[in-house]
Amino acid sequence: MHGSPHIVSDVMTHTVVAVGRDAAFKDIVEVMEQWKVSALPVLEGEGRVIGVVSEADLLFKEEFRDSDPDRFTQLGRLSDLVKAGGMTAEDLMSSPAVTVHTDATLAQAARIMAQRKVKRLPVVNEEGLLEGVVSRADLLKVFLRTDEDLAEEVRREVVNLLFPTPAGPVRVEVQDGVVTLTGHVRDTALVPVAARLVRAVEGVVDVDFRLAGHPASSEPR
Secondary structure, three states, X not given: OOXXXXXXXXXXXXXXXXXXXXXXXXXXXXXXXXXXXXXXXEEEOOOEEEEEEEHHHHHHHHHOOOOOHHHHHHOOOHHHHHHXXXXXXXXXXXXXXXXXXXXXXXXXXXXXXXXXXOOEEEEEOOOOEEEEEEEHHHHHHHHHOXXXXXXXXXXXXXXXXXXXXXXXXXXXXXXXXEEEEEEEEOOXXXXXXXXXXXXXXXXXXXXXXXXXXXXXHHXXX
16 A cells, blocks of 8 residues: 555654764753753764663653662662763663664554653664654654545555455545445455455544445355
């Protein structure tokens, strides 16, 4: 299907702010505030992503400011304590960085975010060089597609291929992202296939099938 934005490069933000491994703590805070972001890729060389520094990494310095370090060490938070004393991006960053490739599907990016509990991912090419950033909000952009756009793609990429005329007209209606297919089809075994294909269209919220066997299919041969 060529109508949907299928991969990360279709929805990612191409203009990315990042820092080098030697960036100072205060500079990192200032960049985050200036660009209104909660995390920054850390780069080296020509733009290879070596880590990510987030607000959570920076907040350890405040959390441990007036606390007893021995107590936190006993609680198994030695790595957090080390970050609290960090002065540069290299000291503070989480490494290796959790990234996603430009050609990853939106579903793959969403799974990575959910599994790793992150809100945004640096997008890298095959060489590991930074190409952009994809956020949860970017992944949700597909649900901004109009009902007319969704209906046109479902007709073109699903209905016309599986249920071509004169087998029987199948009507496609879309309201608030919910696709309804109504009509008669000769081969009802294709209905589950159609269901999978329609749900695979980016931006579809749900599917309602009201398809029945074509009257001609019940006539004796």
